[in-house]
Amino acid sequence: MHHTPSASTNFALPLQLHRMTADEFRQLEIAYTITESPFGPMLIATSGKGICYLSFGENGTEGLHQRYPFARIQPKENSWHRDVKKIVEQSVFFGENSGPDAPALPLHVFGTDFQFNVWQQLLLIPYGKQTCYKAIAANVGRPKAVRATGTAIGNNPVALLIPCHRVVTSAGKTGGYRWGIALKTRLIEAEKNVV
DNA sequence: CGCACCTGCTTCG
């Protein structure tokens, strides 16, 4: 029913997951852009070390400020923002941008050990595939913590690139989604309609 | 700080 996440895939975005230290978390300088995307308004935010926040359907910075309460946050576009925008646009038509010009993107996220482990597992789910919460829980060594895993997935700060939309219930239902179940369904469908 | 209590993108009976 579900697929075991695998590290090898033809559609692998060159993403590097960096863990934010507590110190960095307190001294954060964040630049963000809000732009239109095929999936509605998208907010992209970066620290000095990588993409630290990506959300849909937000037209303000409430969520960003809530996530990084100590950060200095200002609207300012940089090349990482443009790379993300390009990836999201191209992915609709060509799958993940895995060609020779695929930009290597660093992600910079803050979370507990448990959360970080869960998010790392998400990056192993191939484009167009799905797995279930139970499988992720097992993969981080906490087979019974399925519900906690759902919560951790829901707290993923970087939507889409950390593909929490590829996790569905064991029963094959869509499950929940922080940015709305409708969007989750759309993202899953979009990944199906690609060569 | 320590602890009781509550809430979730679940799962199983």
Added chain:
DNA sequence: CGAAGCAGGTGCG
């Protein structure tokens, strides 16, 4: 449908 199960957050002493 309810209970199990568990990480994280909150609030109170």
